Amino acid sequence: MGRKIYITLMMGLGLFLNAQTGKVGIKTDKxxxxLDVNGKTHTNSLYLRNPGEPTMTGGSFLATSENALQLYDPNLESSGLFNYLKLTLTGVSGEGITDYDTKIDANNFLVVLHNYSFKLNNGNTNVMLDYGDNGINDNKQGSPDVAAFKKNGTWHIKARFTDSRIIANISTGPSRTFNNFTVDLYLMAYKRLITKHNISDVNADLGGTNGSTQTINKPSGF
Incomplete structure (x- = not known):
């Protein structure tokens, strides 16, 4: 009688055991x-070994997002985990780029600007900087201000030089009125799969030192 009850329960749960392969299936006979579960699961505790590594069979990445497990499927996702983007902006003025909205969702992607170049729209690379925008060769230039930053939920780009105007070094002499530059921006966009923790910006005053003796509080979340 007990054996019949046990068999009935096993069949009712849809539990299948393949003794030859040592694999257990729930609601699947193959x-x-x-452990192969064909359906939803519920557990109070779950321990994973190496959850960020690719699986042995499919090369997929397993990550946690809030309280759910996600299995990355490149056939279903709208973009890859790592996206390489070349953004070319033409017709740029001598002021450079102060705020260009890439429209990339800041909640789902992390964007890193890793390289850039300035040239004329015809491909000529004879580009100079006029410090102070005064038409005088000051033998100096402002610091590059080229970065990706978040604003209103999307990633924005700036590409300019502080206190300097971009000018064209053409054969007839530097043209300060030239406003037809091309800026190439090379971006990496990382798709967020692991739950992110919003960490506030860290500001530290080094007091004119090289920073070797300074101590700051550990950022929250680390």
Whole structure:
């Protein structure tokens, strides 16, 4: 009687055991992994070994997002985990780029600007900087201000030089009125799969030192 009840329960749960392969399937008679669940699961505790590494079979990445597990499927996702983007902006003025909205969602992607170049729209690379925008060769230039930053939920780009105007070094002499530059921006956009923690900006005053003796509080979340 007890044996019949046990068999009935096993069938009711849809639990299948393949003794030859050592694999257990729930609601599947052909388990492909050690434990193969064809359906939803619920548990109070779950321990994972190396959750960020690719699986042995499919090369997929497993990550946590809030309280759910996600299995990255490149056939279903709208973009890859790592996206390389070349953004070319033409017709740029001598002031450079102060705020260009890439429209990339800041909640789902992390954007890093890793390289850039300035040239004329015809491809000529004879570009100079006029410090102070005064038409005088000051033998100096402002600091490059080229970065990706978040604003209103999307990633924005700035590409300019502080206190300097971009000018064209053409054969007839530097043209300060030239406003037809091309800026190439090379971006990496990382798709967020692991739950992110919003960490406030860290500001530290080094007091004119090289920073070797300074101590700041550890950022929250680390």
């Amino acid at each position: 388990p492909t992994e050690t």
